[in-house]
């Protein structure tokens with residue numbers, strides 16, 4: 450099989466990239482290992498933050514559906530339930546479909562594989578009942594099953610805050626939310642929502658151990674000092690059956706490593722990030738990254754980065770040269786807008802660091 | 810525990826109920842849902858035991874990445890139950906170690 454542009458991952462970044470590149474005339478193959486397109490979006494039932502241009506106010510799954518509809522109108526070739534297990538010399542992708550394996554040769558590749566959830570280790574953390582916050586979110590919002598009745602949430606970034614609220618909506622009790630840092634990590638509005646519902650947010654606290662023989666039956670939390678060291682004597686134990694870890698995401702970048710892309714370590718963006726320029730092209734010519742793989746941010750930015758990468762890839766193949774320059778300029782301005790404010794500022798500076806070492 | 814009604818998502822969608830067998834016990838499940846979801850709904854949390862110390866493991870990532878949820882399904886070990894859809898009459902068992910036949 451051949452493609453002008455192979456897009457790996459059908460989340461907001463990959464869908465947006467495919468739509469733009471297809472609109473400009475490029476022949477796309479869009480691949481996702483999931484049976485459903487939309488990536489993280491399909492489990493997000495809250496109204497999105499961000500600006501109107503970025504569909505803020507719509508719920509995550511509505512945004513996913515909108516993008517999917519557009520991709521269908523453009524008759525993009527989509528392969529679901531298909532995992533890209535490797536990229537070999539000269540842009541050859543190994544695909545694992547439900548039927549077996551297949552080879553796809555592409556002229557350009559856009560990697561939009563998203564991120565994976567981080568974990569933290571503590572005594573008892575391998576017990577059934579300890580799980581990623583994203584895992585719990587998938588269970589309740591997609592599969593409509595509660596992981597447990599009484600939950601301890603670890604981490605107060607937006608994911609921890611939003612998933613706590615969604616667990617309440619699903620009928621569970623969130624006994625407490627602990628955060629090791631001295632202040633809440635996510636947006637004030639999200640924190641206020643769960644506090645109003647009676648969930649205590651305990652900053653400078655972490656989970657010390659999970660108790661239980663075959664599954665979680667209780668959890669002990671402890672206060673930590675400014676160096677994040679546990680303070681003996683401050684332990685509290687709660688009866689819980691589930692401990693959710695919302696301790697950040699890391700770019701899912703194996704395919705970029707395999708392709709020989711150079712990386713840079715940027716903690717603000719989740720760890721090792723493939724070096725990329727303003728057009729999202731990596732250090733390997735013709736391979737682009739977009740969305741969380743290019744640094745953990747948010748869906749609105751993932752969509753813009755996807756568009757940019759899609760346009761840049763199409764442009765490099767000779768499509769719509771003049772239009773592309775104009776479109777790219779508009780998108781770059783919008784991305785700048787999105788990276789304003791106390792949260793955006795750090796990410797903006799981190800991205801600048803990456804661009805500085807990027808080719809061209 | 811199934812989430813029957815939800816303030817945003819509404820009532821649980823109607824799907825075909827089928828029977829599956831877990832360690833010899835028959836439970837009801839929705840056709841096409843991940844095996845892991847059906848087990849949790851039936852209150853089953855331990856999916857496998859580790860190779861050396863026989864420690865319990867269960868659902869962890871729910872998206873096929875971590876392999877903690879592997880069970881023996883229709884005689885085949887190492888099946889990720891979080892991404893494998895339920896089919897009528899499936900025989901599922903707690904996987905011990907690598908799932909070798911004893």
Ligand SMILES: Cc1cc2nc3c(=O)[nH]c(=O)nc-3n(C[C@H](O)[C@H](O)[C@H](O)COP(=O)(O)OP(=O)(O)OC[C@H]3O[C@@H](n4cnc5c(N)ncnc54)[C@H](O)[C@@H]3O)c2cc1C
Nearest residue numbers: 458460461462482488489533562563740741747748749751
């Ligand atoms: C709880 C929560 C709340 C959030 N709320 C907001 C919000 O309100 N506003 C906002 O802007 N952002 C929000 N975000 C962030 C946003 O969802 C992510 O930043 C965004 O989804 C990233 O998009 P992406 O396309 O890069 O990756 P993803 O959405 O993760 O998509 C990646 C896709 O790639 C596929 N894939 C990965 N590897 C392979 C492979 N090897 N082969 C085939 N397919 C593969 C995956 O199956 C997946 O579908 C939230 C995130 C979470 C977890």
Ligand code: FES
Nearest residue numbers: 870871875876891
């Ligand atoms: S829970 Fe991680 S692979 Fe199934």
